[in-house]
Amino acid sequence: MTLRQKITLTIGVLFMGLMLLTAGGRPLLRIAGGLAALDGLFLHWLWYRCPGCGGRLNWTARWTYCPHCGAWIDYDKQ
Numbered sequence: 001m002t003l004r005q006k007i008t009l010t011i012g013v014l015f016m017g018l019m020l021l022t023a024g025g026r027p028l029l030r031i032a033g034g035l036a037a038l039d040g041l042f043l044h045w046l047w048y049r050c051p052g053c054g055g056r057l058n059w060t061a062r063w064t065y066c067p068h069c070g071a072w073i074d075y076d077k078q
Contacts, residue, residue, distance in 0.1 A: 001078070002075060002076050002077060002078055003047075003048075003051070003073070003074075003075045003076075003077070004075040004076055006043075006047040006048070007044075007047075007048065007075075009043070010040050010043040010044040010047065010048070011040070011044075012040075013036055013037075013039055013040035013043060014036075014037055014040030014041060014044070015040075016033075016036055016040075017032075017033045017034065017035070017036030017037030017038070017039065017040055018033065018037050019033065020032055020033025020036060021033030021034050021037055044059075050063075050066035050068060050069060050071060050073060051071070051073065051074070051077065052066055052069050052071030053066060053068050053069035053071065055067070055068035055069065057073075
């Protein structure tokens with residue numbers, strides 16, 4: 001799975017969880033939404049790393065180069 005696919009998946013899971021959480025209605029759906037949102041955050045923390053040094057990349061920018069080691073980040077590399 002490429003880094004771009006991982007980012008898309010984590011944002012999708014987070015967005016789905018937040019939609020279920022804020023939709024109201026049944027408490028079970030709100031709990032499931034909260035768990036899905038937490039899962040999306042966990043996957044982002046786990047997967048969004050530099051392929052060169054393994055350092056974490058943050059949400060604020062789309063990185064071209066790793067801020068830790070300076071390696072070029074290829075979002076489409078398998």
